[in-house]
Amino acid sequence: MKLSEGVEWGLHCALLLAEAGRPLPRRVLAEHYGLPEAYLAKHLQALTRAGLLHATSGPSGGFRLARPASEITVLDVLDAIEGPASPFVCQEIRQQGSGAARPEECTRPCAIASVMVRAHQAWRESLRAVTLDQLVNQVPPALRRRNRVKFGTDDSP
Amino acid sequence: MKLSEGVEWGLHCALLLAEAGRPLPRRVLAEHYGLPEAYLAKHLQALTRAGLLHATSGPSGGFRLARPASEITVLDVLDAIEGPASPFVCQEIRQQGSGAARPEECTRPCAIASVMVRAHQAWRESLRAVTLDQLVNQVPPALRRRNRVKFGTDDSP
DNA sequence: GCGGCAATACTCGGATAACAACTGTCCGAGTAAGTAAGG
DNA sequence: CCTTACTTACTCGGACAGTTGTTATCCGAGTATTGCCGC
Numbered sequence: 001m002k003l004s005e006g007v008e009w010g011l012h013c014a015l016l017l018a019e020a021g022r023p024l025p026r027r028v029l030a031e032h033y034g035l036p037e038a039y040l041a042k043h044l045q046a047l048t049r050a051g052l053l054h055a056t057s058g059p060s061g062g063f064r065l066a067r068p069a070s071e072i073t074v075l076d077v078l079d080a081i082e083g084p085a086s087p088f089v090c091q092e093i094r095q096q097g098s099g100a101a102r103p104e105e106c107t108r109p110c111a112i113a114s115v116m117v118r119a120h121q122a123w124r125e126s127l128r129a130v131t132l133d134q135l136v137n138q139v140p141p142a143l144r145r146r147n148r149v150k151f152g153t154d155d156s157p
Numbered sequence: 158m159k160l161s162e163g164v165e166w167g168l169h170c171a172l173l174l175a176e177a178g179r180p181l182p183r184r185v186l187a188e189h190y191g192l193p194e195a196y197l198a199k200h201l202q203a204l205t206r207a208g209l210l211h212a213t214s215g216p217s218g219g220f221r222l223a224r225p226a227s228e229i230t231v232l233d234v235l236d237a238i239e240g241p242a243s244p245f246v247c248q249e250i251r252q253q254g255s256g257a258a259r260p261e262e263c264t265r266p267c268a269i270a271s272v273m274v275r276a277h278q279a280w281r282e283s284l285r286a287v288t289l290d291q292l293v294n295q296v297p298p299a300l301r302r303r304n305r306v307k308f309g310t311d312d313s314p
Numbered sequence: 315g316c317g318g319c320a321a322t323a324c325t326c327g328g329a330t331a332a333c334a335a336c337t338g339t340c341c342g343a344g345t346a347a348g349t350a351a352g353g
Numbered sequence: 354c355c356t357t358a359c360t361t362a363c364t365c366g367g368a369c370a371g372t373t374g375t376t377a378t379c380c381g382a383g384t385a386t387t388g389c390c391g392c
Contacts, residue, residue, distance in 0.1 A: 004336070005248060008248060015269070032254050033253060034250065057343090059345080087158050090165065097187075097191030101297070112165065115231055115283075116284075122279045127273075127276045135269065183325085195378050195379070196376065196377050198326075212325085214383055216387090217386080219325075219326090323384105324386090328381090331378075336371105338369105340370095343364105345364075347361085349361090351359095352355105353355085
């Protein structure tokens with residue numbers, strides 16, 4: 001079980017977009033984090049398709065958050081990039097082979113699958129509890145200031 | 158992120174071994190669940206290397222639980238088959254690229270990595286809370302009886 | 315009848331291919347800005 | 354000076370290879386059983 005590295009990229013980029021408050025092109029995002037631009041594009045596409053980012057073409061275009069950072073959870077980003085499919089898929093092998101359970105013995109879901117589903121839900125709940133703005137607030141102040149100078153909207157007097 | 162299907166196989170086999178109480182060869186396990194024997198062998202090897210099963214060669218040999226079923230958790234089986242590595246590996250991209258954070262700004266672990274670690278721990282705790290004998294008790298009585306007749310130790314008078 | 319020995323069949327274990335998914339890359343379609351010409 | 358049309362450069366989006374990990378399989382090493390021979 002390995003999680004795509006694009007998850008880390010997507011989360012960091014989403015955080016930076018939350019800090020910036022204005023569209024940033026993928027070229028800027030890639031250079032900022034030292035990532036391959038072409039491959040990062042793939043993950044940003046996924047985030048856009050999921051409705052988390054909004055993409056605008058042309059000069060001064062780029063990606064921006066489609067919703068306020070307080071309304072985007074870490075789980076949203078993960079589902080967008082990894083897909084919402086459960087990592088464990090019960091293949092009902094209890095109903096196969098010479099020791100197959102009979103249909104009337106399978107009225108209840110497989111206990112093993114239930115355990116896996118509960119664990120997966122615990123994982124998802126833990127991720128759903130954290131929003132992007134909570135993460136932004138944990139960025140070191142000095143770094144946040146630098147990012148603001150570099151990208152921030154200069155609407156502050 | 159996809160979980161190896163060997164996880165389901167390993168768990169079902171471990172449950173059956175807990176029910177049987179005596180060594181079962183991989184051929185019997187494979188036929189009982191309709192699984193490819195050669196590939197199942199790979200996962201049983203992993204469980205053996207992890208110290209969960211004990212393998213004996215020769216006639217009337219096979220695999221048996223190395224510990225009482227009450228002392229084996231679902232998490233043990235998962236770590237044995239999937240490896241204990243965390244699905245999320247923080248590559249510290251915050252310290253790379255043109256916007257790299259300085260070392261003195263990284264005294265605290267990356268907030269994103271922390272969230273992922275907490276979620277992973279929640280997942281593991283949920284799996285650690287369930288033992289094999291708890292799962293055995295959830296097997297339908299009729300099926301359990303059939304398995305007992307088929308494999309069970311005939312030490313009952 | 316009993317003990318020892320060899321043959322046997324059964325078991326696991328590691329080494330070896332086929333497939334799929336993730337990783338990485340490229341070029342084309344579309345768009346907004348900038349520019350120059352005309353009114 | 355303002356409007357307008359065009360050129361330009363910049364953006365995203367989908368289509369195309371390379372590499373790692375999972376899936377599937379085979380054959381050899383080792384062992385307890387089983388049968389047989391000798392005592």
